[in-house]
Amino acid sequence: MKIAGRLSQEQIVFALAILLCLGFAVTLPGFLTATNLLNLVRSVSILGILGVAMGLVVIGRGIDLSLVATMAISVAWALQLISVGVGTPEAVLLGLCFCLAVGAINGILIAYVEIPAIFATLAMGTAIYGFGRYFLFSLDVIYMPEVSNSLLWLGQGRLMGIPVPIYIFLLVCAGAALFLRYTKYGRYLRAVGDNLQAARITGVPARPIIVLQYMLSSTIGFVAGMVTAGSVASMNTRIANSTFIYDVILVVVLGGIGLSGGRGRVSNVIVGTLLIGVLLNGMTIMNIEYTVQNVIKGIILLTAIVIDTILNPRDEQTAQQGDI
Structure with missing residues (x-):
């Protein structure tokens, strides 16, 4: 989105991250070191x-408030299966199938039953x-069994001195970008998010x-x-009841x-993640209390939503109705 006809919000957020x-x-001291x-x-x-x-869903004019809960429960179940003797590949595959099932149910409730996405998810x-x-x-925290220690590489491994999670983040970003830009279904997703009725008229399987x-989100x-x-x-399932989903939004x-x-x-x-990462890192180094950090993040989120609402009304009627 363009702000004041000059800079996009993305460019402004990136500039703010650099300034921070x-x-x-x-x-x-020590903030700008390579290690930090x-x-x-x-x-x-x-x-x-x-x-x-979440970005893919929002581009499609939806929202997925079940994302963190689905992540936590599916991975915790996979770890639980491994601990009772199921092979690591089979357990991971079952956890993935669980996620796909939840995503499919979400989509069916929203697309076919026509429940608003915010309530369904x-x-x-x-x-x-x-x-x-x-x-x-039955436990809040499910620990990774020793037999599946190879999975630790996903979170703790390094390639050429760079942590593996960074590579995975970049791969996910690249895959999503290629999907949106070069695939038929990516273009369909954007069309549905832009105007559902127009997409249906043009033959898009909305x-x-x-x-x-x-399903992609899950x-x-x-x-x-x-x-x-x-x-x-380990996987701490209590994250499903935390404010983490609001950080994602x-x-x-x-x-x-x-x-x-x-x-x-x-x-x-990417730029939104960069800004929040810099902000959280700086607040942590300054020993700002977690509750105060939540207040700061909440204010930033509210401000961003207000700006988005002004610049991108949900439809023409919303843009024209004014105060009621």
């Missing part, structure tokens, strides 16, 4: 991967968390595309979950992907 970097470099910068990018790589998943996230805790495992976008979420489990050798909206749908690129997610 410079400010922290001057005021915080690598740790900074590594620490937000999972957030960035989830941001790509909010209810699904709550249901999935309860289902997992009652039927699949309902299957909506189902597809939620799949990418599973990748983020595997990286998370590899980083800490913050990255997407702050980066410049309009909630009105049909607009945005993967690069928007």
